[in-house]
Amino acid sequence: MAEKKKSIWKFGTREVVFAAIGAALYAVLGYATNVLQLPGAGNVSIRPAVVIPMFFGIAFGPIVGFISGFVGNILADLLSGWGFWFWWDLGNGIMGLIPGLFAGMIVDYKAVKSLLLGELSVILGSGVGMGVASLSEMWVSGADMNTVIFANFIPSFVSNIVNGLILLPILMVAYAAVVQRSGRN
Amino acid sequence: MDKIDPRARWIFSFAFLLSATMFWNATFLFIFFILAIIWYYFGKTKWKETRHGWFLISIMLFSMIVINTIITGGGAGGVVPPGGHVIWPQKFTIPLVNWEINFGLTVERLWFSLCQLMRLGGISLIFLLIPYTMDSRAYGATFHGLGMPDNVAYTMELAIRFIPTLARDLSVTLDAQKARGYEIEKVKGGIFKKIARIAPLLVPVTMNAIIGSEDVANAMDLRCFGQAKRTWIYPLEYHWWDYALIGFSALMLVGSIVAAHILDLGGFWTPEWFMNLFA
Known part of the structure; x- marks a missing residue:
């Protein structure tokens, strides 16, 4: 496959549709698993669907990744009746945006280097995204730093990186086959 | 209200x-x-x-x-x-x-x-x-009215429209995989195996959605999406x-x-x- 430089900040018609698909997928899959609350952790649930914004970021760039996470989390929360929690939506958006920053470096989605970059982006994205969302609890619910770290950040970060590290390479390898078959990237 | x-x-x-x-x-x-x-x-x-x-x-x-x-x-x-x-x-x-x-x-x-x-x-x-x-049909017009760019506001509206389709695809895929012996409810195995068990459901739904979205993008391009200022079906x-x-x-x-x-x-x-x- 010929190496070519991708523009990661483009947001044309295809990106609009991919962002909408990513957000809807995240909402549907997130809704299906939103009831699995982590015991003792405030505002945190186990969602294998977190891999969707990460994957859409890696595949289609940071804007698509951000919208998939941000809008998808809003829709998943609205569908589950959770209401609207802006900072957690923003955190989920960042979780898709940071992997998107790696999109320009990835051409062959099943190459070992690409998979390792993907895994790195999962750790960075989850760390920054959940960090921002968890810190918001200091402002909204008045929690101290210990509570923020142990009740919000660690449960959400660990849950998200475990889901992301396992599922992202599977989606990347599957997408490599789709790209090869369709001839588009 | x-x-x-x-x-x-x-x-x-x-x-x-x-x-x-x-x-x-x-x-x-x-x-x-x-x-x-x-x-x-x-x-x-x-x-x-x-x-x-x-x-x-x-x-x-x-x-x-x-x-x-x-x-x-x-x-x-x-x-x-x-x-x-x-x-x-x-x-x-x-x-x-x-x-x-x-x-x-x-x-x-x-x-x-x-x-x-x-x-x-x-x-x-x-x-x-x-x-x-x-x-929910007014979400796009609402966010556009609150200052979001047309593309981003329309993404929100499009995402809401995709939800029923994707929920149906998820349900059909789950049934099809179950017919092949897939057991999502299986309690055996650790947390890693349980997460990996989601893959037979996640991969086909995601890949089919991406392949199908090419048609939607082409249809939007043919209707000159993004070429001029957008109007909304439900004006506010x-x-x-x-x-x-x-x-x-x-x-x-x-x-x-x-x-x-x-x-x-x-x-x-x-x-x-x-x-x-x-x-």
Whole structure:
């Protein structure tokens, strides 16, 4: 496959549709698993669907990744009746945006280097995204730093990186086959 | 509630969120809480519709207030000063196992948990109402009206339209995989195996959605999407009551900034009468 430089900040018609698909997928899959609350952790649930914004970021760039996470989390929360929690939506958006920053470096989605970059982006994205969302609890619910770290950040970060590290390479390898078959990237 | 413009409702909701989170003073939080109850009442939602949402919110409130504030004290650490008037034994031993528990519940922490209940309860009342009372078809026009670029606002509208299709695809894929012997409910194996077991469901649904989206993008391109200023199927129009609500929201926000940051009235304090209850 010929190496070519991708523009990661483009947001044309295809990106609009991919962002909408990513957000809807995240909402549907997130809704299906939103009831699995982590015991003792405030505002945190186990969602294998977190891999969707990460994957859409890696595949289609940071804007698509951000919208998939941000809008998808809003829709998943609205569908589950959770209401609207802006900072957690923003955190989920960042979780898709940071992997998107790696999109320009990835051409062959099943190459070992690409998979390792993907895994790195999962750790960075989850760390920054959940960090921002968890810190918001200091402002909204008045929690101290210990509570923020142990009740919000660690449960959400660990849950998200475990889901992301396992599922992202599977989606990347599957997408490599789709790209090869369709001839588009 | 249905007659209020969705843009005015989002503005009010955000102004409420920003205003309420400036205070730990119970008097102000009580006013916000009453305001939220009145707002929620105007939504005219039925318990049958919202009970699932309230169940999830009560789990969150239990975790934040009972576990984090009352039992462990962590939730109060950032606001309630250390020390205080202990009303529950500092230490007690669990019979039979002889475990020593350092509990030390104070009057201040108990009052803080009431403040948390009013603040988080008020925010929940305001935002829980949105999915039950706002027409999702108007989301695109609403966010465009609030200043979002056309492309981003349309993405939101498109995402809502895709949800039923993708939910159906998910259900069909699940049935098809089950017919091949796939067992998502299988409890055997550790957490890693359980997550990996999602893949036979996740991969086909995601890849089919991506392949199908090419057709949608081509159709949009053929209709010159993004080439000119967009119009919306459900145009929004402000009425006098919407302006009144936006004005009230602005007043609430400015008043809160003045009270909390200029007059310094936002801080946490425990009233004397509450202290006397435990004297």
